[in-house]
Structures are given as structure tokens and as C-alpha cells.
Amino acid sequence: MTPLEFADRAAWEDWLEAHHADGTEAWLRIGKRRTALALVRIEEALDAALCFGWIDGQRKALDADSFLQRYTPRRPAGAWSQVNRAKIEALTAAGRMRPAGLARVAEAKADGRWAAAYEPQSTAAVPPELTAALDPAAAAAFDALPRSERYTLMLPLLQARTAASRTRIAARIAASLGAAAPRRD
Structure with a gap:
């Protein structure tokens, strides 16, 4: 695993544009909130990934100023969180979604996964x-x-x-x- 480094969201989106269809994973070096490093921030990285039908996954510690975050194409039957569903709705309204991301949303809506999105930790009650x-x-x-x-x-x-x-x-x-x-x- 060789981590990828992008100075901003636009550079990460350029990589996704070129690799989203044939890539299997990408480990990004993400800057921590208070670092001066010129690295894409976690919120921006996730938004860009969602636009292309990718999702965040495992996170690994790296150093005092950054960490590694894994991104992969969304699995065909993968569950959706209410948090990411809300992000997708905002990204769609802003005109940022790409065809690959819109296709994942359409699949999830068609098979019921979109409506069945699970609650975030902050609001989840014991079933x-x-x-x-x-x-x-x-x-x-x-x-x-x-x-x-x-x-x-x-x-x-x-x-x-x-x-x-x-x-x-x-x-x-x-x-x-x-x-x-x-x-x-």
C-alpha cells in the first residue's frame, strides 16, 4: 500500500475521475484538523469519494500531523448510513455528483438500501x-x-x-x- 497525497479536494477528484472505474482501493494521507500540512481534509475527501460511488473504510494512524484513510468503490449490496445519504442529497443539490455515484444511489433506491439507511451513533437507540x-x-x-x-x-x-x-x-x-x-x- 502506497499512500496517495493530495493537496486539496480538486486533486483527489482528478484522481477519482481517472481511476474510479478501474481502481480497487486508495489509501489517502489525510491532514489532521490542526496541521499546517497541505493535505486534503477528511470531510472533503469523503465528499469527493461519494460523488464517484466510492466509500471510506479503515483508518490507520500515521504520524502527529496525518493519518491514512482507505477508500474503495462501494460494494453492490453495501449498506448505507443516514449520514452518507444526507451527504449525497446535499452533493446532488450542489450538482457535484458524477454518473458513477448517481448509479450507486439509483441501485440503492431500487433495492431498498437507500430507505433502510442505518442511524448514526449519535442518534441510534437500542433496537x-x-x-x-x-x-x-x-x-x-x-x-x-x-x-x-x-x-x-x-x-x-x-x-x-x-x-x-x-x-x-x-x-x-x-x-x-x-x-x-x-x-x-
Whole structure:
């Protein structure tokens, strides 16, 4: 993996224009908020990626002034977040979306993934399926976790599209917390 460095959003968009159709991934060196380095900022990088049908992924520490962020083409059946859905709507209104990005949106709207976008950590509530699956000890263990870890556990449940999937995932989460039996209160 050789990180790519772009001074601004326009340079990253130029790279995406040339490589979005045949690229498999790009690791970008992103400048931290308070650095003086001339590197594209995380918000700008994501907006540009979304315009071309790409999505952000894994992040890795690099140095005091920057980090690495992975971008890949969006998977055909990949889930959508409400945050990225709102970003796409704003980018569309601004006329920035490109055909490849618009195609990913059309696919998601056609198969229901757009409407099923999952909640961000800041607003996500514990799904009722999970509440029902947790016995008191597991519920206490879940409540003791930091908010970010609770969200990480809940994310597959928030992304599930069917009731059967939600029930199965909730049971798996409950089991991972040491409670295989459903709550009986």
C-alpha cells in the first residue's frame, strides 16, 4: 500500500475521475484538523469519494500531523448510513455528483438500501429486538460498555433488513454478552 497525497479536494477528484472505474482501493494521507500540512481534509475527501460511488473504510494512524484513510468503490449490496445519504442529497443539490455515484444511489433506491439507511451513533437507540434478547446480566454488561462499543455491537442489527435477521443478530449479540437465554421480565 502506497499512500496517495493530495493537496486539496480538486486533486483527489482528478484522481477519482481517472481511476474510479478501474481502481480497487486508495489509501489517502489525510491532514489532521490542526496541521499546517497541505493535505486534503477528511470531510472533503469523503465528499469527493461519494460523488464517484466510492466509500471510506479503515483508518490507520500515521504520524502527529496525518493519518491514512482507505477508500474503495462501494460494494453492490453495501449498506448505507443516514449520514452518507444526507451527504449525497446535499452533493446532488450542489450538482457535484458524477454518473458513477448517481448509479450507486439509483441501485440503492431500487433495492431498498437507500430507505433502510442505518442511524448514526449519535442518534441510534437500542433496537427492541436486542432489548428483548438480553437477560438482566447481559443488559447490565451491555449498559456498562462505552457508547462506541455498544454502537459497534448494534451496527449489524441496525443494518439488518428482515425481522428474521434482526432476531438472529440480537441473539448473537446477547450470546456474546454471556446471555443466551431471552429476557423473561
